[in-house]
Amino acid sequence: MSKNQFPEDFLWGGATAANQIEGAYKEGNKGLNVADVLPGGKERYNFLFNPGFDFEIHPDSYYYPNHEAIDFYHRYKEDIALFAEMGFKAFRMSIAWTRIFPNGDEVEPNEEGLAFYDRIFDELHKYGIEPVVTISHYEMPLHLVKEYGGWRNRQVITFFERYAKTVLTRYKDKVKYWMTFNEINSGLVMPINGLGFAIQNEEDQYQPTFQAYHHQFVASAIAVKACHEIIPNSQIGCMILFAPVYSFDSNPQNVMYSLQEEQLFNYFCGDVQVRGEYPAFIKRYFKEHDIKLDIQDGDLALLKEGVVDYVGFSYYMSRTEKKVKSDEESSEGNVIGGVRNPFLEASDWGWEIDPEGLRISLNKLYDRYQKPLFVVENGLGAYDKVEEDGSIHDDYRIDYLREHIKAMGEAIEDGVELMGYTSWGCIDMVSMSTGEFSKRYGYIYVDKHDDGSGTLERKKKKSFFWYKDVIATNGEKL
Numbered sequence: 001m002s003k004n005q006f007p008e009d010f011l012w013g014g015a016t017a018a019n020q021i022e023g024a025y026k027e028g029n030k031g032l033n034v035a036d037v038l039p040g041g042k043e044r045y046n047f048l049f050n051p052g053f054d055f056e057i058h059p060d061s062y063y064y065p066n067h068e069a070i071d072f073y074h075r076y077k078e079d080i081a082l083f084a085e086m087g088f089k090a091f092r093m094s095i096a097w098t099r100i101f102p103n104g105d106e107v108e109p110n111e112e113g114l115a116f117y118d119r120i121f122d123e124l125h126k127y128g129i130e131p132v133v134t135i136s137h138y139e140m141p142l143h144l145v146k147e148y149g150g151w152r153n154r155q156v157i158t159f160f161e162r163y164a165k166t167v168l169t170r171y172k173d174k175v176k177y178w179m180t181f182n183e184i185n186s187g188l189v190m191p192i193n194g195l196g197f198a199i200q201n202e203e204d205q206y207q208p209t210f211q212a213y214h215h216q217f218v219a220s221a222i223a224v225k226a227c228h229e230i231i232p233n234s235q236i237g238c239m240i241l242f243a244p245v246y247s248f249d250s251n252p253q254n255v256m257y258s259l260q261e262e263q264l265f266n267y268f269c270g271d272v273q274v275r276g277e278y279p280a281f282i283k284r285y286f287k288e289h290d291i292k293l294d295i296q297d298g299d300l301a302l303l304k305e306g307v308v309d310y311v312g313f314s315y316y317m318s319r320t321e322k323k324v325k326s327d328e329e330s331s332e333g334n335v336i337g338g339v340r341n342p343f344l345e346a347s348d349w350g351w352e353i354d355p356e357g358l359r360i361s362l363n364k365l366y367d368r369y370q371k372p373l374f375v376v377e378n379g380l381g382a383y384d385k386v387e388e389d390g391s392i393h394d395d396y397r398i399d400y401l402r403e404h405i406k407a408m409g410e411a412i413e414d415g416v417e418l419m420g421y422t423s424w425g426c427i428d429m430v431s432m433s434t435g436e437f438s439k440r441y442g443y444i445y446v447d448k449h450d451d452g453s454g455t456l457e458r459k460k461k462k463s464f465f466w467y468k469d470v471i472a473t474n475g476e477k478l
């Protein structure tokens with residue numbers, strides 16, 4: 001591998017989301033959001049992927065891990081100092097919409113919430129760390145879900161516009177890198193998080209889901225335009241959950257099926273946000289599923305005017321597809337479906353480990369969009385063991401990250417323009433899909449457990465020192 005694959009200004013860092021780290025779920029006038037009503041453990045997984053979720057808190061039946069999370073709200077100084085010690089150039093985080101507009105439909109923002117993020121950004125800048133901010137990361141105000149039906153309701157565009165313009169204006173001198181909606185395409189498989197409603201029957205997957213998407217696309221375009229107007233030197237991206245789809249074999253039926261799955265899941269949202277128009281392939285899908293979007297005057301022009309500057313995406317695994325598959329073949333644990341790939345090992349949660357898939361993803365995305373790319377999530381969720389002397393030897397995590405960083409280096413040599421890498425869960429936190437603390441991604445261990453016990457003490461893992469060297473050598477020492 002040749003040296004200096006990574007550009008000098010490459011944004012090395014780590015990624016988080018407000019609801020998974022902050023805790024303090026009722027402090028500072030914060031309102032409840034979707035993550036606050038998701039319990040921990042297997043129940044969460046069931047709620048996310050099966051019909052019938054009620055968006056209520058049942059304190060006698062479940063534990064709600066996001067309520068305290070890892071208490072970043074009070075411990076951010078210590079945590080940011082640790083990120084700085086690793087040499088982070090960038091820190092990806094999200095703003096909790098409900099800290100700024102507790103219910104989502106207020107006219108005036110909550111000053112306490114705004115002041116909190118001022119403190120965070122100031123602390124990051126103290127160490128020369130660039131904030132990379134997701135405006136909405138699975139944190140929709142619960143009130144908007146219950147009273148308005150989430151993104152199915154067009155009025156939500158106005159509420160989001162107010163929220164986005166408020167934070168863009170407030171932080172215009174502190175934040176240069178933005179993203180609108182986290183993993184926007186994930187609403188196709190788990191709308192609770194991204195679209196703010198639960199599927200009740202099969203029909204909900206079609207008309208209501210795609211109408212909600214249309215509203216979200218318009219809202220995203222409004223935020224992009226506002227960002228360019230308010231912060232002229234800023235860059236604002238989309239954020240896609242990208243898992244390249246492989247055909248299980250060379251049977252053309254399977255190849256075509258894999259292509260269609262890739263178009264719908266991987267490209268549909270990006271095509272609208274990057275190219276500013278609905279892709280050709282979706283028209284047939286709409287026709288076959290009797291989807292008739294309510295598109296109002298000016299919407300399509302807005303989509304064109306609000307195209308993003310870069311393509312942010314998460315990469316954890318690839319997906320292998322077959323047109324007809326049995327339950328036994330299914331890729332267990334993989335939230336996006338598919339069949340097991342005989343060439344790949346999987347994590348303890350069944351996510352198939354495929355570094356070459358990252359190089360493939362980078363090439364596919366760059367070929368399609370010719371816009372700078374940013375890997376804003378990637379990492380290994382694993383069980384960690386604290387030794388008697390307090391050390392944590394997470395070599396499996398180092399191996400995973402090393403191979404993925406090598407793959408990025410190869411993609412850069414392939415000609416891909418890559419802005420940065422913020423690995424997921426730079427500090428242990430609540431898992432989004434399972435609500436567990438034991439599914440750990442961090443370079444920093446947090447003493448917090450699935451039953452809610454733990455001192456919240458932070459410890460440096462072996463990967464902490466490894467990543468510090470990676471950053472110091474700009475990816476040369478792996």
Ligand code: BG6
Pocket residue numbers: 017020138182183241314377381424430431432433434439
């Ligand atoms: C992404 C999300 O899907 O994956 C994060 O943007 C999430 O919020 C991450 O935490 C890892 O998933 P999980 O379920 O292991 O936490």
